[in-house]
Amino acid sequence: MTWDVGADQRPGSGALGSAAPEEAAVAHRSRLAWRKEQLRVWDLLQLVAPWPLLVISTVTYFWRVLPASGGRFWPDGASVLGLVVLSAVWVLVGQTLPIRRRTLRPASASVYFVGLLALCVTLMTFSEVFLVFTVAGFFQAYLLRPWPVGVLGVLVTSVALNGSVMRVWDEASAETIAELLLVVAVQTAAIGVGIVLTARSEPEERKREELVERLEAALHENAGLHAQLVAQARESGAQDERQRLAGEIHDTLAQGLAGIITQLQAAERSGAVRGEGDEHVSRALRLARSSLTEARRSVQALAPQELGRAQLPDALRTLAERWSQDEGVSTRVEITGTRVPLSPAIEVSLFRVAQESLTNVAKHAEASRVGVTLSYTGPEVLLDVRDDGRGFVDGCGTGFGLTSMRQRIRSVGGHVEVQSTPGDGTAVSARVPAIAPVGTRAEVESA
Numbered sequence: 001m002t003w004d005v006g007a008d009q010r011p012g013s014g015a016l017g018s019a020a021p022e023e024a025a026v027a028h029r030s031r032l033a034w035r036k037e038q039l040r041v042w043d044l045l046q047l048v049a050p051w052p053l054l055v056i057s058t059v060t061y062f063w064r065v066l067p068a069s070g071g072r073f074w075p076d077g078a079s080v081l082g083l084v085v086l087s088a089v090w091v092l093v094g095q096t097l098p099i100r101r102r103t104l105r106p107a108s109a110s111v112y113f114v115g116l117l118a119l120c121v122t123l124m125t126f127s128e129v130f131l132v133f134t135v136a137g138f139f140q141a142y143l144l145r146p147w148p149v150g151v152l153g154v155l156v157t158s159v160a161l162n163g164s165v166m167r168v169w170d171e172a173s174a175e176t177i178a179e180l181l182l183v184v185a186v187q188t189a190a191i192g193v194g195i196v197l198t199a200r201s202e203p204e205e206r207k208r209e210e211l212v213e214r215l216e217a218a219l220h221e222n223a224g225l226h227a228q229l230v231a232q233a234r235e236s237g238a239q240d241e242r243q244r245l246a247g248e249i250h251d252t253l254a255q256g257l258a259g260i261i262t263q264l265q266a267a268e269r270s271g272a273v274r275g276e277g278d279e280h281v282s283r284a285l286r287l288a289r290s291s292l293t294e295a296r297r298s299v300q301a302l303a304p305q306e307l308g309r310a311q312l313p314d315a316l317r318t319l320a321e322r323w324s325q326d327e328g329v330s331t332r333v334e335i336t337g338t339r340v341p342l343s344p345a346i347e348v349s350l351f352r353v354a355q356e357s358l359t360n361v362a363k364h365a366e367a368s369r370v371g372v373t374l375s376y377t378g379p380e381v382l383l384d385v386r387d388d389g390r391g392f393v394d395g396c397g398t399g400f401g402l403t404s405m406r407q408r409i410r411s412v413g414g415h416v417e418v419q420s421t422p423g424d425g426t427a428v429s430a431r432v433p434a435i436a437p438v439g440t441r442a443e444v445e446s447a
Contacts (some may be wrong), residue, residue, distance in 0.1 A: 045141065047099050049138040050091045050116075057123070057133040058084050065127050080126050087119045087133070097142065106145040113140055113153055117160060124164045134161050138191055142198060151192040158187045224379070224433065227413030231435045234411070235343045261288050312347040313339065314375060316354055320372055323358045330369045331358075337376030343437045349408040350374070350383045350430060353416070356401045357385035357428045365389025365426060381434045386427040405430075434441040 058080075066077055094112030098104035103225035117137055134157065141153030157330035162183050163169060168176050201373030313335045317413050324331035354372060375382040402418065405428070409416045 035402060043099075046139055047096060049139040050095065050133070050255050053133045053136045054084065054087060057130045057290070060129045060132075061127050065129050076126060080123065083119060083123050085125075087123070089118070090115055090119060095143070104143065106149075109143045109145065110149060113137070113144060116140060117156060120242045121160050121164075124160075128164060131161060131165060134164075139160070142193075142195055147198075149193050150195040151188065153183065155188045158184045158191075162187070206257070227433055228435050231343060231345060231412050231433070235345045235437070238345065244309065261285065312342060312350060315347075315351055316372060316374060318357060319351070320370075323362070324370075327362050329361070330368060332369070332371050334371070334373045335376075336373065337378075339376055340434055342381065342435050343435050344413075345412050346381065346432055346435055349412050350381065350416070350432065352408055353383055353428065353430045354385055357407050361385075361387045361426075362399060364392070367425065376434065379434055381432050383430040383432075384427060386425060388425045389421045391424050391426050393422055 008310060061080060062077065066073075066080075067098050071077065076292055087217065090112070094108070094115065095104070098108065117134075118129065120134040120137060124134060137157030137160070140148050141157060144150040144153050159180070162180055166180055166183075168180050187418070313333075320333045321329045323329075358372075361370055365387045367387035370387045371384075372383070373382075373384040375384075406416050409430050409432060412432055412435075414430060416431075417429045418426065420426040
């Protein structure tokens with residue numbers, strides 16, 4: 001059972017206003033997908049058309065025609081078999097492999113078509129059943145470029161096919177020739193118009209398809225860059241705020257405490273000389289020193305840290321070891337992939353997810369084993385926390401901790417999923433972009 005922790009978000013008031021553009025975009029993508037599918041089917045038809053026609057003609061000849069004619073395999077059958085094998089090799093070398101490898105050129109396509117038509121005519125001299133194979137010439141004429149050559153290919157195929165059917169070469173007469181010319185003209189016009197339309201529309205469709213693919217890739221890349229820019233801007237703002245708070249504490253609290261210590265030390269010395277030591281003064285001095293120590297610790301915590309290396313793996317190991325000792329649950333931490341520096345916002349978000357997940361395991365799971373996996377996959381960093389506890393049913397995993405987890409990860413451009421089945425444990429998976437610290441990125445670009 002899987003759900004996205006961000007699924008409970010409700011659309012804003014602009015959802016209705018964006019419905020129409022979204023529907024238009026979906027309809028446009030549907031049209032492009034349909035056109036792409038049409039081109040794919042037509043390419044497949046051109047690729048495979050000669051093969052079933054050759055198989056049908058050959059099987060029919062050796063199964064029905066040759067036995068019915070009383071002929072023997074030698075010499076007619078052997079000659080036809082040799083021509084069939086030659087035709088198969090010709091189609092494979094001249095059409096199938098070049099199309100699959102995208103190496104078919106206009107000149108080589110013309111040579112292939114002439115050879116194919118010559119083989120068809122030769123086979124038809126043995127039996128009219130090879131008219132079926134000759135029909136492949138109409139499909140192969142679409143491979144010829146430019147389009148007038150393709151129309152000429154249809155014309156020649158029609159003459160060869162209909163001339164054999166009407167036996168024009170054996171019993172030529174004015175009536176037969178006129179009938180042949182009429183059939184050839186109609187057939188060439190009907191099939192040739194498809195070549196003309198294809199020659200004009202297919203390149204545009206293929207260019208449009210390539211443009212759409214490039215546009216989708218650019219949009220995907222822009223989305224990733226946008227997420228990086230948002231995270232970097234947030235990180236830069238957080239660093240500025242840390243700097244401001246550190247300066248405020250240093251200039252107010254730390255300086256004030258330092259003054260208190262100075263004054264109390266003077267009072268302590270004065271009391272020692274006069275023999276009137278005051279326990280309250282000593283206690284105040286100790287408290288002031290302790291406060292100064294805490295203030296300095298806060299300044300160090302708030303000031304920008306060095307981001308030259310990733311510290312998240314060590315922090316996760318420390319967290320898991322301490323949690324395992326406190327809860328008495330076996331915990332295993334795995335780090336996979338090549339470690340890369342991550343922005344503090346990314347590291348803190350992942351650390352809090354691990355911390356909250358372990359807290360939930362201790363509260364609810366009754367688990368005996370927990371696994372924490374941090375995976376560096378290049379453009380993304382994945383964090384998985386899995387336990388073998390009792391799990392939960394749908395609708396039970398919507399507490400404040402899960403909401404906080406979702407908000408943290410989404411604030412850095414990431415995504416969280418929770419998978420749980422009663423009796424089979426729970427898995428929390430966080431996926432965030434591997435955005436490097438601003439200082440590290442600048443150093444890499446300058447290098």
